[in-house]
Amino acid sequence: MIECLVLPGVPGLWARALDECGGPRGCGGAAEEFLRSVCRDPSLCGSTGGRAGGAGRYAWVEKIIERGVPDGRSRLILYVISRYLVNVKGLPPEEAEAVVDSFLDASCRNHGNCRKVYKSWVRNVLRHVARGGWRPWSLERLQREDPQLYQVVESVIKG
Known part of the structure; x- marks a missing residue:
């Protein structure tokens, strides 16, 4: 019982x-x-799609979304950004897709990385991330699993 x-x-x-x-x-x-x-205090509970305090732990992701990156956009969308938007911030798919679009625009505008990333791929990633409930990679995991991408992220965050 x-x-x-x-x-x-x-x-x-x-x-x-x-x-x-x-x-x-x-x-x-x-x-x-x-x-x-x-939830007596919504600021402590986070969104229904995430856990309390998750957004602060991933504040670096907001900088990446805002500034874009010169390389590694697809890997960041797959392992970090989509998971952050859906499972930490709890955004619905349409809003998450719009934020991914703004990340891609920032990458093009600020770093000249304007190669096509298909919307159908982004939607598919968002759908699978929501279904799987996966958390975004932390900076530590990014450094361990993909050192090259970590260097890109680190330079954008510090720059």
Whole structure:
């Protein structure tokens, strides 16, 4: 048997979320409403798609998105940016795609890296990242797994 924390008004929301999760729509809004109801301070809870404090840990990603990069755009989208936007910030696919587009524009504008990245590939990555729930690579993991890309990121962050 699962025991739950009982808060005023929460049992009804909990029951509704459980009922809807078994229905054809999936959990959708009921689960989000339930999570909002049990979080007393939304600034501590983060988005429903992420964990508390995740955005601060990945502040460097915001700089990369804003400034773009001279090389490694696709790898950054795949391992860092898409995962950050979807699973840390909790953005819906359309908003996440718009942010990826702004990253690509910044890479072109600031670094001359204007080669085509297909929107269908970006959408596919965002869809799979959302389904998998994967967290973005940290700077430490980036340094360990892809030292060349880490050097690119480090130069952009410091520059």
